[in-house]
Every structure is written in C-alpha cells, then in structure tokens.
Amino acid sequence: xxxxxxxxxxxxxxxxxxxxxxxxxGFTFSNYWMSWVRQAPGKGLEWVANIKQDRSQKFYVxxxxxxxxxxxxxxxxxLYLEMNSLRAEDTAVYSCARENKExxxxxxxxxxxxxxxxS
Amino acid sequence: QSVLTQPPSASGTPGQRxxxxxxxxxxxxxxxxxYWYQQVPGMAPKLLIYKNNQRPSGVPDRFSGSKSGTSASLxxxxxxxxxxxxxxxxxxxxxxxxxxxVFGGGTKLTVL
Numbered sequence: 001x002x003x004x005x006x007x008x009x010x011x012x013x014x015x016x017x018x019x020x021x022x023x024x025x026g027f028t029f030s031n032y033w034m035s036w037v038r039q040a041p042g043k044g045l046e047w048v049a050n051i052k053q054d055r056s057q058k059f060y061v062x063x064x065x066x067x068x069x070x071x072x073x074x075x076x077x078x079l080y081l082e083m084n085s086l087r088a089e090d091t092a093v094y095s096c097a098r099e100n101k102e103x104x105x106x107x108x109x110x111x112x113x114x115x116x117x118x119s
Numbered sequence: 120q121s122v123l124t125q126p127p128s129a130s131g132t133p134g135q136r137x138x139x140x141x142x143x144x145x146x147x148x149x150x151x152x153x154y155w156y157q158q159v160p161g162m163a164p165k166l167l168i169y170k171n172n173q174r175p176s177g178v179p180d181r182f183s184g185s186k187s188g189t190s191a192s193l194x195x196x197x198x199x200x201x202x203x204x205x206x207x208x209x210x211x212x213x214x215x216x217x218x219x220x221v222f223g224g225g226t227k228l229t230v231l
Contacts, residue, residue, distance in 0.1 A: 035220065044121065045156070045164065045207050047220035059219045095163065103170060105154040105209070109163040 002026040002108045004096050009113030016086050016117070022079040022096030022110055030074035033099035035106065036081050038092035046092075049081065050099065063089075088119040122147065123208050125223035132231045136196040139226045141208030143189050147221055151211040153191040155184055158205045158225075167206070168193060195228075203230045
C-alpha cells in the first residue's frame with residue numbers, strides 16, 4: 001500500500017526556518033518525481049515545488065524561489081522541504097504528492113503537516 | 120489569484136448533470152494535459168481525471184473530462200450526495216519565468 005507521511009510542521013515566527021519531511025513506503029520511491037503542494041486555511045491547492053528522481057531537476061513556484069529548497073534521499077525514501085525566511089502567507093498545510101510516471105497526475109497524496117507562521 | 124480560472128461554486132440536485140469549467144492559457148492547458156482532483160473537506164485530494172479525459176481505476180464513469188483549446192471541463196452525471204466536495208483542475212505550465220504545476224482556485228460543489 002502506497003503511503004506518504006509528512007512531518008516537521010509547527011509554529012514558527014516570521015523570518016524563521018522549518019524543515020519538512022515526507023517518508024514514502026509501498027512503492028519504489030526512486031522511480032518517481034515528487035512534489036510539495038500546500039493549502040492555506042480555507043483556500044485552494046497551490047503547488048510549491050517538485051524534484052526529479054535523480055535530483056537533477058527541481059522547480060519552484062515563484063513565491064518561494066530563493067527561500068525554499070526541495071531535496072530527497074532515495075536511500076531513505078524521503079522527500080524534504082527546507083523553508084527559510086518564512087512569511088505569514090506561507091501558513092498552510094503542506095502535503096507531499098507522488099507524480100505518476102505515465103503523466104497521470106498526482107496519484108497519491110499524504111495527509112499533510114501544518115505550518116503556521118506568526119507575524 | 121490562481122493561474123487557472125474556475126467558478127467558485129456549482130450546484131445541482133441528485134440525478135442531475137453538472138459541469139465545472141477551467142480556463143487557462145497557451146502555456147498551460149493549451150499545450151499540456153489537464154487533471155482534475157476531488158477534495159472532501161479534511162481529506163487529501165483524490166485524482167479524478169488525468170490526461171484530459173482518462174479515469175483512474177475506481178473512479179465511476181459518471182465523471183468525465185474534456186479539453187478544447189485553452190479550456191477544460193469536468194462533467195458529473197447522475198449527481199449523488201457523496202459528490203459534494205471541492206474540485207480542482209491542474210495543468211503543467213511552461214511559463215518562461217519558470218515551469219511548474221498550476222491549479223485552479225477550486226469549485227465547491229453543493230448537492231441540493
């Protein structure tokens with residue numbers, strides 16, 4: 001059974017840093033692009049970043065470029081999101097999602113971890 | 120403001136057919152596949168439609184997707200109470216400022 005479990009969320013002051021983790025199981029993690037998607041309270045989905053299987057390509061939404069860094073450790077079946085210079089508008093539930101190999105979208109999602117940035 | 124534009128709400132009665140639109144541009148829907156996700160409040164999103172009109176196994180054929188030019192639509196026929204949820208469209212965007220996934224703002228479907 002495919003499982004994605006996020007951790008590392010919490011309350012942080014504006015300007016602070018946080019590192020999120022996503023641990024994958026039930027599939028060969030190293031074979032998939034992985035993404036981070038966030039959802040602010042009461043708002044819609046917003047894609048944040050993704051990373052290729054071999055870490056050779058990474059893409060980010062404009063609002064986090066230069067502040068967030070996505071990484072992965074295939075040996076540990078883990079995806080990470082290093083978040084620096086956090087702002088109040090970064091407050092959201094952050095979820096990791098698997099990108100299907102056949103261009104079939106985000107086929108599995110984690111339940112997410114809440115990040116709250118206080119101003 | 121979302122890159123893809125969806126109506127904020129839609130509604131219908133049980134058994135009815137409803138459609139949800141998603142408008143984009145040449146850099147996203149115009150050249151890439153469209154995906155649809157269903158999200159029940161408090162739950163993770165669920166993939167409903169991929170590659171414009173394909174259904175993952177387990178998704179009822181009451182759900183169908185279509186795409187034309189820079190717009191796409193999700194149709195739900197034989198509306199049921201359990202279809203009440205938020206629906207999001209998504210596409211890859213080949214923007215010059217940096218490629219990435221873009222979502223619509225979401226449509227809240229109410230079954231009256």
